Amino acid sequence: MAASTRTRGQTHRTQRSGRSVGSSAWALTVAMISLLVAGCTQGRPAASATQVREKNMRPVIGITCSFGPSQSDPNRLQLSLNATYMDAIFAAGGLPCPLPLPPEADPAVLDQLLQRCDGVLFTGGSDIVPEHYGAPADPETHVMNPRRDAFELELFRRADEKRLPILTICLGFQVAHVARGGRLIQHLPDFQRPEPLTHRTTDPNAHPVRITPSSRLAQIVGATEIETNSRHHQAVDVAHQGRGLRPVGFTSDGVLEASEDMDGRFLLAVQWHPEDLTNRPEHRRLFEALVEAARHR
Numbered sequence: 323m324a325a326s327t328r329t330r331g332q333t334h335r336t337q338r339s340g341r342s343v344g345s346s347a348w349a350l351t352v353a354m355i356s357l358l359v360a361g362c363t364q365g366r367p368a369a370s371a372t373q374v375r376e377k378n379m380r381p382v383i384g385i386t387c388s389f390g391p392s393q394s395d396p397n398r399l400q401l402s403l404n405a406t407y408m409d410a411i412f413a414a415g416g417l418p419c420p421l422p423l424p425p426e427a428d429p430a431v432l433d434q435l436l437q438r439c440d441g442v443l444f445t446g447g448s449d450i451v452p453e454h455y456g457a458p459a460d461p462e463t464h465v466m467n468p469r470r471d472a473f474e475l476e477l478f479r480r481a482d483e484k485r486l487p488i489l490t491i492c493l494g495f496q497v498a499h500v501a502r503g504g505r506l507i508q509h510l511p512d513f514q515r516p517e518p519l520t521h522r523t524t525d526p527n528a529h530p531v532r533i534t535p536s537s538r539l540a541q542i543v544g545a546t547e548i549e550t551n552s553r554h555h556q557a558v559d560v561a562h563q564g565r566g567l568r569p570v571g572f573t574s575d576g577v578l579e580a581s582e583d584m585d586g587r588f589l590l591a592v593q594w595h596p597e598d599l600t601n602r603p604e605h606r607r608l609f610e611a612l613v614e615a616a617r618h619r
Contacts, residue, residue, distance in 0.1 A: 380417040381440035381616035386477065386494070387420050388447055389470040399467075406597040407445055413600065416441070416613035423469055427476035436480055441487035441588075441616030443609075444478060444494025446595060449556060452508060454500050460508035462555065466493075475501050487588040487615035489608060492554055495591040498581070502564030507557045515575045521552045526599065528552035531579045537570035538582050539590060542611045543604040550579070550594035550605075557593070567591070588615035 385408065387401040403420050411418035419439065424431045436442070448466035452459050454475065465471065474493075478501040481488055490498045496506055507513050510521050519529045527549045533540045540546050558578045563569060571580025571592070583589035588611070596605035 380415060381613055382419050382438060383411045383416040383613065383616060384419050384421045384435065384439035384442045385411070386443070386445050386470075386474060387423070388445075389423050389473075390467045399469075403445070404597070406600070407443060410597045410600050410606070410609040411443065411613065413606070414609040414613040416609075416616065418443075421477070423473045425469070427472040429476065429480060432473075432477050432480045433484075436477075436484060436486065439481075439486065440619060441489070441612050442477070442481045443612065444474065444488065444490040444497055445597075446492035446494065446553075447474075448493070449508070450475075450493070450496055450500055450506065452506070455505040455562075457505065457508065460512075462509040462512075482589070485587055485619075487612055487619055488590070489612040490591040491597065492593060492595055495581070495593045496556060496558060498589070498591045499558045499564035499567060502567060504564035504567070505559040505562035507559050510555055510557050510577070513557075515577070517575055519552075519573055519575045519577070521557070521573075521577065522555050523552055526551045528594075529573050531571045531573060531594070533580065534568075534570040537568070537580075538586075538588075539570050539580050539592075542590075542607050544607070545604055548604050550596075551598060552594055554593060588612070588619075 385403060387403045389401055390399065392398040392400045401420065401422065408418040408420075421435055447470065449463045451465045451468070451471050452463060459465070466474075474497050478488075478490075478497050482501065488498075500506065510518075521528070528551050529549075530547050531550050533543065533546050533548065535546050558564075558581075560569065560576070560578050563578070563581070566584050567581040568584045569578050569580075570582055571578070573579055577593075579593040581591045590608065590611070592608065596608045599605035600609070
């Protein structure tokens with residue numbers, strides 16, 4: 323086995339359970355996101371990888387958004403997106419495009435959205451409705467808005483079927499597994515494991531993740547162990563992972579932190595928040611790899 327290496331760094335934002343509270347997390351209104359989507363996609367035919375290269379176009383990366391009551395008016399619903407996701411895609415050479423949520427997760431509408439994307443980034447958020455994996459709700463489970471819940475799972479299935487390059491983060495990591503038939507541990511503090519780590523913390527160096535040396539992830543980050551942040555209270559049930567997903571990253575207490583598609587296509591899923599750690603090259607490379615895969619799909 324290759325010798326492990328560790329990398330450390332600092333960051334300045336905090337989140338809890340996938341919800342951003344950092345000063346750099348700008349809330350985008352529905353109007354703002356609509357303008358961004360129009361700018362990214364309206365009238366834009368789906369470009370082949372050759373066309374993207376020939377025209378020197380930035381690959382369009384669709385990004386899922388949070389959805390729920392407005393802080394200024396609880397009777398109004400709004401989309402929001404942490405700026406760090408967009409900034410990470412911009413810095414990687416892509417064109418971030420926040421994705422609107424249709425009232426219903428109509429596959430035809432989602433296909434039209436995805437037709438204008440060269441890759442997709444699934445972001446963090448609240449918990450998946452446990453009914454999707456056949457479990458009753460735990461008292462500590464705090465589900466996301468039903469509209470986003472339905473949208474995320476169906477959008478992942480459609481993007482997965484089309485074999486678009488996909489990067490999933492935190493909630494997105496869990497969406498990838500549940501959409502492929504996996505199950506979740508609903509509250510890690512209640513789950514017995516040897517020498518448990520704290521998985522919900524504001525510490526940017528919460529714990530290391532050990533990475534399988536032969537994995538695509540190890541190749542991307544250039545290491546077999548990296549230091550990560552950690553802001554989740556749920557986890558993928560290792561005994562019931564999503565179909566076709568290879569486990570490639572674990573913490574010392576046995577929590578699954580990274581997966582990738584077994585057939586070699588670009589589908590990379592991580593439990594931590596690399597968008598808040600882009601000052602460290604190993605985390606920045608995840609977004610660069612997504613954009614590169616989108617450019618050459």
